[in-house]
Amino acid sequence: MNSRLAVATHILTFIETLAGQPATSELIASSVNTNPTLIRRLLSQLAKAGLTTSQMGSGGGALLARPADQITLRDVYGAIDDDGEVFALHDQPNPQCPVGRNINAVLKTRIAAAQQALRDELAKTTIADMAHDVAAQNLLAAKA
Amino acid sequence: MNSRLAVATHILTFIETLAGQPATSELIASSVNTNPTLIRRLLSQLAKAGLTTSQMGSGGGALLARPADQITLRDVYGAIDDDGEVFALHDQPNPQCPVGRNINAVLKTRIAAAQQALRDELAKTTIADMAHDVAAQNLLAAKA
DNA sequence: CATATATGTATCCATATCTGTTACAGATAT
DNA sequence: ATATCTGTAACAGATATGGATACATATATG
Numbered sequence: 001m002n003s004r005l006a007v008a009t010h011i012l013t014f015i016e017t018l019a020g021q022p023a024t025s026e027l028i029a030s031s032v033n034t035n036p037t038l039i040r041r042l043l044s045q046l047a048k049a050g051l052t053t054s055q056m057g058s059g060g061g062a063l064l065a066r067p068a069d070q071i072t073l074r075d076v077y078g079a080i081d082d083d084g085e086v087f088a089l090h091d092q093p094n095p096q097c098p099v100g101r102n103i104n105a106v107l108k109t110r111i112a113a114a115q116q117a118l119r120d121e122l123a124k125t126t127i128a129d130m131a132h133d134v135a136a137q138n139l140l141a142a143k144a
Numbered sequence: 145m146n147s148r149l150a151v152a153t154h155i156l157t158f159i160e161t162l163a164g165q166p167a168t169s170e171l172i173a174s175s176v177n178t179n180p181t182l183i184r185r186l187l188s189q190l191a192k193a194g195l196t197t198s199q200m201g202s203g204g205g206a207l208l209a210r211p212a213d214q215i216t217l218r219d220v221y222g223a224i225d226d227d228g229e230v231f232a233l234h235d236q237p238n239p240q241c242p243v244g245r246n247i248n249a250v251l252k253t254r255i256a257a258a259q260q261a262l263r264d265e266l267a268k269t270t271i272a273d274m275a276h277d278v279a280a281q282n283l284l285a286a287k288a
Numbered sequence: 289c290a291t292a293t294a295t296g297t298a299t300c301c302a303t304a305t306c307t308g309t310t311a312c313a314g315a316t317a318t
Numbered sequence: 319a320t321a322t323c324t325g326t327a328a329c330a331g332a333t334a335t336g337g338a339t340a341c342a343t344a345t346a347t348g
Contacts, residue, residue, distance in 0.1 A: 002306060003232040006251055010234065014243045024323065031241040032234060035308060040324065057316025058322040073254065086230055086262070088147040090154065090176060097175040099158045102281035103274075107150055110217060110269045117265035118230070121258040130250060137246035146335060168294065179337060184295065201345025202293040 004080045007032055008042050009073060012051065013130040016068040022061025042080060049079030069128035074119050076127075086118065087111050148224045151176055152186050153217060156195065157274040160212040166205025186224060193223030213272035218263050220271075230262065231255050 014031050015023045025036040025043065032039065043062050046052040051071055054062045064071065078084065089107060093100035158175050159167045169180040169187065176183065187206050190196040195215055198206045208215065222228065233251060237244035 001230055001232045003234040004306090005231045006233045006248075006255075009251060010237065010243065010247050013247060014241075017243055022323095026323085031238050031244040033236050033238045033244065034234070036323095037309070037326090038307070040326085044325065054324060055316080056314075056322090056324045058320095059317060060315085060323050062324090073258075086145055087149045088145045089150045090147040090178070092177050093154065094175050094177045097158075098282050099154065099161055099278055100175040100177065101285075102278045103154050103157060104150075105281060106274060106277040107153060110266075110274075111150075113268075114217075114262050114265040118258050118262040121261035122254075124257075125254045130247075130254075133250040134243055134246045137249060138242050141245075148335090166294095170294085180294095181297090181338070182336065184297085188296065198295060199345080200293090200295045200343075202291095203346060204294050204344085206295090 004042065005073070005077055007034070007038070008046060008076050008080045009127070009130060011039060011042060011046070011062075012064065012068075012071060012076065012127045013134060015052065015062055015064055016127050016131040017134070020063070022055055022059070022063055024061040028062070046076075046079050049075065051075060051079055064127070067128070068131060069126045071127045072123045073125045074123035077119065077122055084115070084119075086115050148186065149217070149221055151178070151182070152190060152220050152224045153271070153274060155183060155186060155190070155206075156208065156212075156215060156220065156271045157278060159196065159206055159208055160271050160275040161278070164207070166199055166203065166207055168205040172206070190220075190223050193219065195219060195223055208271070211272070212275060213270045215271045216267045217269045218267035221263065221266055228259070228263075230259050 010032050011028055014028050025039040028039045028043075029036040043052060043054060047054055047062075047065075050065055052062050053065045054060065089104045089111075093103055095101050154176050155172055158172050169183040172183045172187075173180040187196055187198060191198055191206075191209075194209055196206050197209045198204065233248045233255075237247055239245050
């Protein structure tokens with residue numbers, strides 16, 4: 001799979017840890033270890049979904065559009081995944097076959113249920129949780 | 145996403161509806177509306193996972209290796225998906241950044257939970273369910 | 289035994305997706 | 319004015335996917 005959910009979550013968690021200071025795409029990119037364009041592409045999608053806002057120009061950057069405890073990984077997934085389909089159906093099964101004629105209708109509901117379960121689980125984690133867990137990891141490492 | 149889970153489920157459901165008669169890759173391919181090689185590739189994976197058996201030669205074909213009510217969509221997913229990862233992490237975040245250093249460890253558990261929820265939901269559906277639902281759809285259509 | 293049938297697998301190809309990169313117009317602070 | 323920063327287009331390389339051909343191997347049947 002692609003790593004866009006991971007990178008988008010990284011971006012948001014990073015912005016949250018800056019505690020209100022605007023994050024430039026270059027700064028975020030150095031944390032993710034990729035290039036600023038990829039970050040801006042994802043930020044563009046996050047902004048369209050209402051999760052972030054960006055300020056152009058000097059001193060600008062990205063901020064969270066709402067509190068970190070009100071942004072879940074489900075929101076992130078919804079923002080970066082256009083169709084939200086983990087599994088695809090096969091195009092045009094044979095309509096002359098009793099199985100081919102109906103398989104997609106039957107599969108569709110089962111797959112939808114599975115994807116719903118995935119989203120429900122993602123909804124349990126907020127960006128605030130992520131930032132908290134990352135901070136806790138750092139404390140652990142500092143003590144060791 | 146790819147449609148391998150859909151096609152593999154189609155294959156197994158098709159075999160089940162044949163009720164013990166071996167299904168050739170060509171016959172299955174005509175129901176799925178693809179080519180026999182793709183079917184054989186997937187059957188090869190299903191056989192390795194212990195879900196089907198195949199008989200070479202004249203009169204041969206594929207059979208279920210165990211009763212249809214003992215094969216779940218989770219089994220199918222496990223058979224056709226090599227790593228079973230819906231989401232990937234991003235390679236090598238910046239270890240010098242407090243966020244980059246820990247994001248993957250934190251994300252990993254959250255993503256694993258989501259994928260587990262997906263698999264648990266898939267486990268609720270068996271190939272017997274699929275065959276039953278497909279048959280029910282045909283009855284409905286016949287009455288209409 | 290010879291033949292037809294069918295699987296298992298390798299190889300090739302076209303297309304799509306993903307990630308990284310460069311480039312540049314537009315917005316904004318100083 | 320100028321430097322900074324976003325938004326987006328365009329392009330390239332790598333990988334995944336689905337489709338197609340080919341052929342060695344296994345097996346039932348006459």
